[in-house]
Amino acid sequence: MSNCKEIRIVDIAKMAGVSVGTVDRVIHNRGRVSAANYTRVMTVLKEVDYRPNMVARSLASKKVYHIVVIIPAYAPGEYWEYISRGVDRAVEDFRQYHLSVTKLYFDQFNEASFESLLRDIKLDEVDGVLLGTLFYDLVCSFSKELDARKIPYVYVDSDIPGERRMAFIGTDSLVGGQIAARILFRNITKEADILMARIVHTGAESTQAKNRLSGFNAYLTSIDYKGCMYRVDLDLSDDRHNYEILDAIFHEHPNIKAAVIFNSKAYIVGEYLKNRNRKDISLVGYDLIEKNAQLLEEGYIEALIDQRPRMQGYMGVKLLCERLILNGEIGNNNLLPIDILIKENYKFSETY
Amino acid sequence: MSNCKEIRIVDIAKMAGVSVGTVDRVIHNRGRVSAANYTRVMTVLKEVDYRPNMVARSLASKKVYHIVVIIPAYAPGEYWEYISRGVDRAVEDFRQYHLSVTKLYFDQFNEASFESLLRDIKLDEVDGVLLGTLFYDLVCSFSKELDARKIPYVYVDSDIPGERRMAFIGTDSLVGGQIAARILFRNITKEADILMARIVHTGAESTQAKNRLSGFNAYLTSIDYKGCMYRVDLDLSDDRHNYEILDAIFHEHPNIKAAVIFNSKAYIVGEYLKNRNRKDISLVGYDLIEKNAQLLEEGYIEALIDQRPRMQGYMGVKLLCERLILNGEIGNNNLLPIDILIKENYKFSETY
DNA sequence: ATGTTTGATGTGTGCGCACACACATTTGTT
């Protein structure tokens, strides 16, 4: 079925009428090969579609590949923890290949922390970067620097299409927003009002959230939505404040039948609904983090839209490995599936 | 972060005061080691948590692992094709590890074909088996034989819990049924009638389908369903016959608002609905095969419940590899996530 | 002319392991 005899360097050497050293030089572009021999070896390589034995290569090579993972610091149970776990998993899977992964954390609410972190990286010792793309401008300038040094880098979470990233790993946020709308409108009529809660901590709203809103709105337009969307800004830690706001808006607009939050903090509204004992509001949020899972189980969150964070982390490292070690070209767009998680199926999520 | 100096066999040997040969014999249980040295080496192995360098091992070893994959033959675009693709992907990923995978196909509508296929396998040359569990009794007796020979085997698709399979890879069919019900009842009231179509080809109904029905019924009970379920048997290839039956039942019971099919053939009803231009029936089925995808896109299938067939195939081979090569113990239950696919998200499915 | 740099090429060693084999020791047999 598979294998058979693989072609080795010695075979190539014999075929091309040179020594293994020459073949080696050609393969690794080390120079010091005459033009005649170079083409001769290249011809043979192409002819037999030579694929190096990675196992032997990895055993012989002393080269250690340094991959830097730059993501926000996270508290236990938060979204980025799952991405981080995916990275860990990949490290375990590829530990034999002389892989060294260093995780660097910045404060996602503090752009300066990201900036100083970037400044402190000694890029001379870095072979690849996995980058959480939260701060648009800084990511762009950093990308330019990586371009200049020819260090491959992969974006995770949300994409910045203009840049020369080797790959983007994540979901299509626009579609993610459409799906939220689609789910909501299974439960409510197009005349019902909808609450959209934003969770503010700093002034900035993430690109993700913006794109999701766009997708959501696109869906509303497509079904000729007749209701009204109300927006509230909640605080990540001030529950009393949030409850006041939510009480007010629900009282003022009794026609609100659904709520949506475009980041992973749906539990803030979910816990409110639980406290007020209201199951008449269809709440849809994003990302299966612990607090959301609990509320999904109890029925206060209708559905969560998940983007397989562990797989994101895993694939990020895997792609960099394949690029660095295999030297292989890979597709530069790895849109991951968008999962719809409900009470029944969330438990099985992310086996990988 | 990771790596550092790994402990090698020579290190172990030095620590235990023996030669590498002795350590090797202990590691591989080849015998010919005195009790004293055995325990001494074992102690050291445990102490340092020795983890063999799989890269070196694989390079040195000439042993080829033969894995046999036994699944139904499939036409292009059918369900088992996706499982097969997952197997292929795994073969590619692990090709360096002296892996030989042989796929054997049987006729899923002909038990005898499965039986004769099993009989012809020369088990002496087989190191692991991935087995599609369609024919209960034959799978059981074959499993006994594999037990006797201590050949690890993995079930794929549906489980037979009594057996000593190394692992089962697939979804929880019961939950799969519940989810179908859950989705339907977002669109219909609990007074509406439901059509359940079975696709007959042989008399047998799959365990999968039975379990899904159980889960579906459990959900009906839980919500105190007031409507009526009608069952029809359709033919896989006789469209005219199917249309007559469907016309009749829909005419006779206009209160039917939804339909469910517990295998991958939802397209049979979906195509009927398309032909009759009816979008008022909520149709839910299983598995993202080509024909279903088309109807999902066009809106004649409301949702598909997917069981990540490619991942099933991939993980099946991967688990066997890890067991054979790593010799590692692995969890014996690998329930995969159940995906809810709708028009918006099906396109991204199964990137892996 | 002789030394010196430079480029082109081949050879040798070791990565960590599996496994064959040589050798040493004990046990069993008549």
Place this chain on the structure above:
DNA sequence: AACAAATGTGTGTGCGCACACATCAAACAT
């Protein structure tokens, strides 16, 4: 007792490759 068989133990080789090094010829400078 002698000698075979079984059991214990260490050494050596090679898997396919990367990379340091040795070799050798040609080009250049003094």
